[in-house]
Amino acid sequence: MSTAIQNISLSGKKKQVSNKEMTFLERMYLVAIVKGLWITIKHFFRKKATIHYPEQVREFSPVYRGRHMLKRDEQGRENCTACGLCALSCPAEAITMKAEERKKGEEHLYREEKYASIYEINMLRCIFCGLCEEACPKDAIYLTLSKELVPAQYDREDFIFGKDKLVMPLEMALKNTQLKNAN
Amino acid sequence: MDSAFIIEKSVFIVAIFAVTMIMAMYSTWAERKVAAYLQDRVGPNRAGWGGLLQPLADGMKLFAKEEFFPNTPNRFLFIVGPAIAMSTALMTSAVMPWGDKLEIFGRTVILQATDIDVALLYVFGIISVGVYGIMIGGWASNNKFSLMSSVRAASQMVSYEIAMGLSIIALLMMTGTLSLKEIAAQQAGMNWNVFYQPVGFLIFLICAFAETNRTPFDLAECESELIGGYHTEYSSMKMGFYLFAEYANMFISSAILAVLYFGAYNYPGMQWMVDNVGVNAANILGIVVLFIKICFFIFFYMWIRWTIPRFRYDQLMHLGWKILIPLAIVNIMVTGICILVFK
Numbered sequence: 113m114s115t116a117i118q119n120i121s122l123s124g125k126k127k128q129v130s131n132k133e134m135t136f137l138e139r140m141y142l143v144a145i146v147k148g149l150w151i152t153i154k155h156f157f158r159k160k161a162t163i164h165y166p167e168q169v170r171e172f173s174p175v176y177r178g179r180h181m182l183k184r185d186e187q188g189r190e191n192c193t194a195c196g197l198c199a200l201s202c203p204a205e206a207i208t209m210k211a212e213e214r215k216k217g218e219e220h221l222y223r224e225e226k227y228a229s230i231y232e233i234n235m236l237r238c239i240f241c242g243l244c245e246e247a248c249p250k251d252a253i254y255l256t257l258s259k260e261l262v263p264a265q266y267d268r269e270d271f272i273f274g275k276d277k278l279v280m281p282l283e284m285a286l287k288n289t290q291l292k293n294a295n
Numbered sequence: 296m297d298s299a300f301i302i303e304k305s306v307f308i309v310a311i312f313a314v315t316m317i318m319a320m321y322s323t324w325a326e327r328k329v330a331a332y333l334q335d336r337v338g339p340n341r342a343g344w345g346g347l348l349q350p351l352a353d354g355m356k357l358f359a360k361e362e363f364f365p366n367t368p369n370r371f372l373f374i375v376g377p378a379i380a381m382s383t384a385l386m387t388s389a390v391m392p393w394g395d396k397l398e399i400f401g402r403t404v405i406l407q408a409t410d411i412d413v414a415l416l417y418v419f420g421i422i423s424v425g426v427y428g429i430m431i432g433g434w435a436s437n438n439k440f441s442l443m444s445s446v447r448a449a450s451q452m453v454s455y456e457i458a459m460g461l462s463i464i465a466l467l468m469m470t471g472t473l474s475l476k477e478i479a480a481q482q483a484g485m486n487w488n489v490f491y492q493p494v495g496f497l498i499f500l501i502c503a504f505a506e507t508n509r510t511p512f513d514l515a516e517c518e519s520e521l522i523g524g525y526h527t528e529y530s531s532m533k534m535g536f537y538l539f540a541e542y543a544n545m546f547i548s549s550a551i552l553a554v555l556y557f558g559a560y561n562y563p564g565m566q567w568m569v570d571n572v573g574v575n576a577a578n579i580l581g582i583v584v585l586f587i588k589i590c591f592f593i594f595f596y597m598w599i600r601w602t603i604p605r606f607r608y609d610q611l612m613h614l615g616w617k618i619l620i621p622l623a624i625v626n627i628m629v630t631g632i633c634i635l636v637f638k
Contacts, residue, residue, distance in 0.1 A: 145603060152333045152602045162337045 169259065177240045177255040179262065180233055182278045184285035185223050186292065191252035192231065193224035198244035198253050206237035207244060224250070231278060235262045235271040299402065308408050311388050319542040320350040322593055326542075329597040357535035365528040367437040376432025377529065377536035383425040384543035390414035391550050392479045394560045394582040398574050406560075406582065407476055414475040415467070418551060419460065422506055426452040428540065429508075429515060433525035444524035447608065448515035451505055454615040455512075459502035461623035462495040465630040466555060479559035483566070487558040494626045496556045498619055503552060505615070507544045510600040517605055549592035553585060560585040 137143060163170050172178075183191045194211035212229035214222045221227075244253050265271055324339065324346060331338030339346030367373055394406035411417060426449055433445025466488060470478050482488060489496045505512040516524030526537045553559060560581035568577035606614070 148602045149598060152598065155335055156329075156332045158335055160332075160337050161335045164337070164340075 172257075172259060176257060177242050178258040179256055179260060180238075180244070180273075180278055181254050181256050181258075181280050182231060182275065183252055183254055184280050184282065186285075186289045187220070188282050188285045188289075189219075189221060189223040190227060190279060191223055191250045192228045193226050193250050193252070194228035194231075195249065197247040197249060201243045201247035202238075203241060203243060204237045204239050206234045206239075208232050228275070231275050233273050233278065235273055236268065303402070303404055304408065307404075307406075308389075311391075311393070311408060312385065315385060315388050315543055315546060318546045318589075318593075319539050320354070322542040322545060323353065323538070324350050325593065326597050326600075329594065330601050333598070333601040354535065357532050360531040360534075362533075363528070363530040365437055367435055367528075369435045369437075372431050372435035373528075374533070376428050376435060376525075377533045377540070378428075379431065380425060380428025380540035381536045381543070383421050383428060384540040384547065387418050387421045387547045388550070390417055390475055391547075392476045392554060392559060393585060394578045395480070396574070397578055405476075406578070410474065410476045412472070412474045415463065415473045415478075418475075419456070419463075422544075422548075423452070423456060425506075425540075425544065428537075429525045432529070432537070436525070436528035438528050440521045440523075441525050441527050444515045444521045444527075448508065448525065451508075451512065451514060451611060451615075454612060455502045455505035455619070458498055458615060458619035458623050459506065461620065461627060462492075462498035462502065463555075465495045465623070465627045466492055468627070468630050468634060475554055479554055479561070482558040483561050485558070485563050487556065487561075489556040492556065492626075492630070494622065495630075498623050498626065499556070500552065501614075501619060503548045504596070504599065505611075507548050507596075508541065509545065509596055511603040511606050512611060513605060514608055514611060545593060545596050546589065549589045549596065550585075552592050553588035557588050 185191055194209050196209060196211075199205075199207040199209060208230070209228045209232070210230040211226050214225050214227055240255060242255050245255050262271065327349070328338040328346070339349040342348040342352045364370060364373065389408040390411060392407045392410075396406060397404045429448045430445040433441040433448070436442070466478075467473065469488070469491060470481055472478060472481075478488075504510075508515050515521075516526065518524075521527070526534050529537060560578070562581065562584045565577055565581060568580065
């Protein structure tokens with residue numbers, strides 16, 4: 113059996129459009145208007161789609177990538193060794209850093225012999241792709257599950273996050289260690 | 296004329312003024328709420344409970360805005376425009392019968408600022424003057440979009456007033472009076488005019504939409520073609536007056552619709568209430584009933600606005616001149632024949 117190509121409808125939704133004259137009742141539009149009013153009044157009583165933002169927060173995806181964090185190890189030392197692989201892998205060129213050599217007496221602060229004295233991420237450029245996290249050989253940079261978004265600011269400079277905002281707080285690192293030892 | 300009469304009327308006029316203003320104020324809130332609800336949103340809900348303080352916030356914002364004057368040759372007319380729009384919007388409420396009568400301190404108080412026997416003509420006269428506010432404002436703005444808008448508004452008003460007047464004539468043939476008080480009183484019980492004049496009501500309703508410049512007839516301020524229309528150049532409270540006048544007009548035309556066709560303050564069992572409960576209780580309930588009817592029509596205005604898209608200009612003229620006016624004339628003829636046959 114062969115069907116003409118014009119009549120095939122793979123989706124099953126094909127509808128022949130006709131250009132027929134409207135009847136008198138249709139030209140009055142009153143029926144159509146009443147139908148339209150019925151549709152809108154149904155929406156009046158429908159559940160609203162709005163999420164009241166500050167009070168309610170939209171559910172995040174389980175693989176959500178939130179704000180970055182520079183990790184510390186169990187003894188509270190910074191992991192980052194300022195190798196620059198994250199900056200190299202960053203497609204948005206959001207990361208800059210400046211390396212410094214660890215001095216004597218700073219072993220409790222930095223894990224490796226070299227550390228980042230300045231580590232900055234431009235949050236306006238960052239696309240939260242997570243490539244920095246994948247590139248990092250020292251498990252230093254992570255995209256957290258933090259629900260805290262980058263807040264609105266008046267100046268562009270305020271969106272450049274330095275180490276003060278990125279490095280994991282020391283208490284958090286010690287607490288993590290405690291939890292790990294307890295298990 | 297005794298002093299009690301003057302006090303009574305003054306109190307009543309102030310009350311009507313306040314009620315009209317409050318209704319107009321809360322119509323802006325209701326408009327946004329209804330628009331939001333019809334579109335599955337929640338609307339204003341930050342200022343006060345359910346956004347109820349939103350109109351106050353809007354008013355404060357408009358008062359605090361800069362008074363902008365365009366580089367126009369006629370500053371005087373620029374100021375007069377919104378003033379005319381506002382005052383004509385408020386003047387029509389003077390002849391509305393808000394209720395039948397109350398008995399206070401042994402006096403019979405008629406719930407109407409003034410009962411003139413050509414009330415209906417007065418209402419139509421004032422409404423027609425209302426277009427001057429738009430025309431003068433749009434013309435004095437010295438802006439081509441504003442001018443286009445006022446030209447549209449004027450021709451729209453003129454063409455729809457004819458159909459509106461003709462639809463009223465059919466009603467007048469039945470009621471035999473121009474006094475709104477008597478028209479209201481004639482509709483006692485469920486004797487509403489809408490049952491006798493359905494076609495006339497439909498024509499009047501469509502024309503009321505056109506007269507108040509509401510969607511689908513808001514060609515005077517269609518944003519996509521004319522920016523804001525006649526109030527493009529306006530700012531601050533002058534702009535506020537135009538917007539306010541629109542809502543005041545909406546309230547008044549809802550009141551006219553309710554009074555002329557939907558039985559005004561009458562409700563089934565009103566006579567029973569007067570006999571058994573008392574004149575005052577029955578009439579206060581009547582006022583409440585009238586306001587419920589008015590609120591329904593205001594809601595209907597908004598409901599239509601967020602359902603039907605705007606007409607094209609030629610469609611508007613086509614509807615007005617080629618459909619509504621002949622239909623209204625046929626309606627008059629049919630009404631005349633019916634009166635002749637059945638009475």
